[in-house]
Amino acid sequence: MNITRMKWLAAVIPAICIGLFEFARHEYLHVISMSWGNVLVAVLTGLLFILFSHGIFTLMENLYSKLQQEKQETAILQERTRIARELHDSIAQSLFFMNVKVLEIEAAWKNSKDPCPAITDLREAIKLTDTELRQHIYTLQTVTPPDDNIELVSAIQTQLDQHETQTGAITALAATFDSAISFSSFQQKKLLHIFQELLFNIRKHAEATRVSVNLQEKNERFSMTITDDGKGFAPADLQQKKASFGYKILEQDILSIGADLKIASAPGSGTTVIVTLKTGEREILS
Numbered sequence: 001m002n003i004t005r006m007k008w009l010a011a012v013i014p015a016i017c018i019g020l021f022e023f024a025r026h027e028y029l030h031v032i033s034m035s036w037g038n039v040l041v042a043v044l045t046g047l048l049f050i051l052f053s054h055g056i057f058t059l060m061e062n063l064y065s066k067l068q069q070e071k072q073e074t075a076i077l078q079e080r081t082r083i084a085r086e087l088h089d090s091i092a093q094s095l096f097f098m099n100v101k102v103l104e105i106e107a108a109w110k111n112s113k114d115p116c117p118a119i120t121d122l123r124e125a126i127k128l129t130d131t132e133l134r135q136h137i138y139t140l141q142t143v144t145p146p147d148d149n150i151e152l153v154s155a156i157q158t159q160l161d162q163h164e165t166q167t168g169a170i171t172a173l174a175a176t177f178d179s180a181i182s183f184s185s186f187q188q189k190k191l192l193h194i195f196q197e198l199l200f201n202i203r204k205h206a207e208a209t210r211v212s213v214n215l216q217e218k219n220e221r222f223s224m225t226i227t228d229d230g231k232g233f234a235p236a237d238l239q240q241k242k243a244s245f246g247y248k249i250l251e252q253d254i255l256s257i258g259a260d261l262k263i264a265s266a267p268g269s270g271t272t273v274i275v276t277l278k279t280g281e282r283e284i285l286s
Contacts, residue, residue, distance in 0.1 A: 014048045075189070078249070094129040098122055131166065131203070152188045156195055156213060163199055169208055175215040183222075183279075190253045191224065191275070197250045198226050198273055206230025206271060217279060224275040232265040 021044055101122040108115035153175050160171040183191070195213075202208050208230035216223050233241075241247055254261045257277060265271035 009052070014045065014052070017048060018044060091129065091133075094125055098125050098129075101125065134166065152183065152191055153215060155188075155192050156215070159192075159196060159199060160211070160213065163203060163211065167203060170210045172210075172212045173215070174213070177215075177217040187257050187277075190257045191259075191277075194250060194253050194259075194275055195224065195226070197253075202226075202228045202230060202271075206232075208270065220279050222277045222279045225272065226274075227270065227272045229270040232267050232269050232271050234267055235265070238263060238265075 018041060021041065101118045104118040105115040105122070107113075108118060153173070157173050160173055163169060164171045199211070202211055206228050208228035210229045212227045214223075214225040214227075216225070242251075251261070254275065259275055259277040262274045262276075263271065264273075
């Protein structure tokens with residue numbers, strides 16, 4: 001039963017039932033006094049209200065369950081689409097680069113030249129491709145539904161520990177909160193996904209040896225600051241990065257929770273990314 005039909009039934013059937021009861025009371029049930037008749041009408045109205053309320057809330061629960069399921073499926077599909085696009089771009093580029101290096105090694109061998117530089121480049125390309133594949137596999141394994149309970153600080157620490165193990169970079173996490181904040185599971189999922197995307201970009205592009213994360217809540221404003229000591233980039237290159245598929249997914253996550261994103265970088269000076277969110281708006285956003 002759809003909402004429109006339930007709405008009309010909720011408006012019409014109680015009125016008909018009460019009207020029929022009043023007609024029957026006046027025509028056939030003369031033994032019932034006016035006061036007792038009013039009591040019976042109130043009881044009948046209450047029973048009808050309970051029955052229709054139960055039906056309406058059951059319908060709403062079913063619709064909410066379907067909505068949450070669709071949200072979960074959409075989130076997983078978007079994540080897998082992002083990973084598929086990243087895999088296509090990175091693997092295709094890596095295979096092309098490795099093929100070029102194989103041709104260089106073959107040419108050097110035929111011309112009695114030193115193939116060691118090309119072999120070194122090929123080895124580095126294979127190592128980088130292996131690292132990216134492992135990261136994508138891990139990301140696919142950790143795609144979580146939006147309703148899963150996530151403890152943001154511990155989840156970020158887990159990601160940093162894995163990054164440190166796989167890359168050798170030194171990581172640090174600091175968390176300072178004025179009061180206990182309770183983001184919705186949707187917000188925590190999005191914040192974690194934002195962090196994963198930013199950490200993956202550090203791993204892929206920055207060549208950083210240190211990564212620090214600072215989580216802070218003050219004056220009803222939450223901030224997540226991620227700083228690395230990598231090679232950085234020129235401010236003019238930021239517009240080109242914004243056109244990438246990964247940045248568009250990141251921007252969608254930022255907008256979905258009403259957050260702000262700031263990026264500061266310079267060649268040779270690392271990169272700092274700050275994500276801010278008003279905690280006072282969490283109930284509305286959730």
